[in-house]
Amino acid sequence: MLDERKKRMPFIKRFLALWCSGVMIVTGCGDRQIFDETGLATAVGYDLLKDGNIRGTAIMPSINPEAKKKIQIFSATGETSKSIRDRVNLQSDKRVLGGQIRVALYSENLAKRGLGSIVDTLYRDSSISSRVYLCLFEGETYDMLTYPYSEEGNIGIYLYRMIEQNIEGEKIPSSTMHEFFRAYYDKGIDPIMPYIARKGNELQIKGIALFQGERYVGWITPKEAFLIKLMHGKFSIGSYDTSVPAHIFGEEPKSRGSKKDRVQLVFDTISSKSQIDLTQVSPPLFDIHIRLHARILELTLPLKLENAKLMKIMENALEKEIEKELQKVVSKLQGLDVDPAGFGMVYRANRRGMANMTQAEWRKMFKEARFRFHVKSTIIRNGVMD
């Protein structure tokens, strides 16, 4: 018996070794994705056509050294984004993959109809990063992506860098796919996206598009977006410009026209902290306390800033001005019936038993809500000049 086992064991061992190495070799060949044979899309755009279909446009960097153009553009129409991809594959010499998509663009018309299902396909696909930036384009994305820009090179990467740079510089709020979906599935906040427009040869971020659920309803300027972020977020490097009436500094307006009545002030390296309190439940009354530290960058009046009294006046003027602007933005949002600042989240976080608050309930309350802003600003530095 023992002898027999001794004989059998090496056989089993040999068999296992053979089987194991066989499996290793075989699996090495499974699911290869050779770089030369794949086309990695860097940006995709979606438009709504007149017949209700969707046209998708994808941009890929061309790695063929003989090609004259640095990018390849493919476009196809279909009812779903994956059928578009299949049709794009029919036009391409390489397998089109979405793993490197950095920016997804949607046309205004499509966004007005609702973006839920078309963004859903991107989020569902595990090969696509959650850090993809979603943006809205004024007009047709096909025209935008196929436009022969002189400077930008790969327009997908260019767009990505443009948005990233502005988000990191805190000029616009972040708008990754993850954040879009988080807001979309949350009942107390509405999603936002950068609103991009083309001006001649150049692209620019025109503002921030506001969504009501999945539907695009309107847009606001970056300055208003800054104010929204001021309400609920923390700033560390933003900048802001405003104007205050000149007479508060004791300066008489020079008789050169009404424009000089106001002094332009530009602040930067703003660091801010905000705290939103729900003071009253029904109708909701929010008390928003904002603490602001700023540095003066520019002012259009030759003032001597060593005067502490003057500084105090300036701080007060700044506080009043920002409070006024905040109030304006909030009433604009209430008019559009969207809540991109997430007051609904704050409301839910401050009240018990509201975990199942519906969107409709919150919209009704948001319309009636009142807001009081308390800004405290400190000017900590004024550059190298006094």
Place this chain on the structure above:
Amino acid sequence: MNINIDVSKGNTISAYLAGLLVHGTQLGMGILGFQRIIAKEAGHDAWISVILAGLVTHLTLWIIIKTMQKYPSADIYGIQDDVFGRRLGTAVSIIFIIYFILTAGIILRSYIEVVQTWVFPNLPTWILAGIILFLAYYTIVGGIRVIAGYTFFSIIATAWLVFDLYFPLEFARWEYLFPIMDTSFENLFRGMMAMSLTSVGFEVLYVVYPYVQNKDRVNKSAQLAVLVTYLIYLLVMIVTLVFFSQGQLMRTIWATLNLQKMVYLPILERFELVVISLWLIVILPNIMLYLWCSARGLKRLFCFNLRSSLYWILSVIYLASLTMLSRQQMNWLYTVHGKISIWVVYLYPYFLYVMVLLKQRTQRAKSKSKGESA
């Protein structure tokens, strides 16, 4: 059947390795997607459920060790034989063996599902299952010391993954955690129950215990292991709750992998692919230890050879893993396993402990009356 096991000195492990075994077996597939299941019951207070589950686990572990201390050199199969008698004891032990095999099978199947969903959609199940089971077999035949050594390696090799949680925190909205204790205690309790697949693993001590060298330290190191496991769970849970909105979390199957998707390094994007590959190292100790426990059981009950019983167990799991299961069926399997594990791991130990106490009392009474009559 012999109630006690003779463990040679060269085949023992130290108490701290036993602790590592508990930690390594607990942390596995569950952590990749436990958030949604708990949040479904407890909402944004899910982290409280995690703490509750941790407390219950500490208590249950304590009871398990208490039970084992009554029999310093027996495993659960011997104890059940002694307490319930031959037939009933064997029946209960078979349930345990089936439970161990089922758990190992579910871990294997769900890992393959993750690989197929996230990395290689076309990779056939049989290849991956074959490789994993072969690796498991190769280690198990080396005995408990090799398994413990591998577990040590796997924990060291993957512990740094905790630091990835820094990246999703960039997107955190802390409002999502408030108001604290918004849900009823009943929901918290149900959330705690839903965590069973994630927190099982400490029951392997039932089989490992006789192999531990310094048994007086087992309680300390095992409790520490459970504490570390639950601190990790709590951290992951809190990060998840502030990172996702509730509606979004309900649609996310593997929330932890979605957290990893936010990791972004200049030289490396799509970090979740790295994590999934590394996860093979994490789940191997789970599978190995569960298979070892079941093979040990077959050896103890029916005197089967460890190798030949492993052949049988492995082929059963292999064939079972080949069956095509849809996401819905997988969810159903998790639910069933969750219910079974609540009975086997969280309720049965208390019953067994009471039975052991009763048995000892009657024995003492018997020997006392014997002594009086003599």
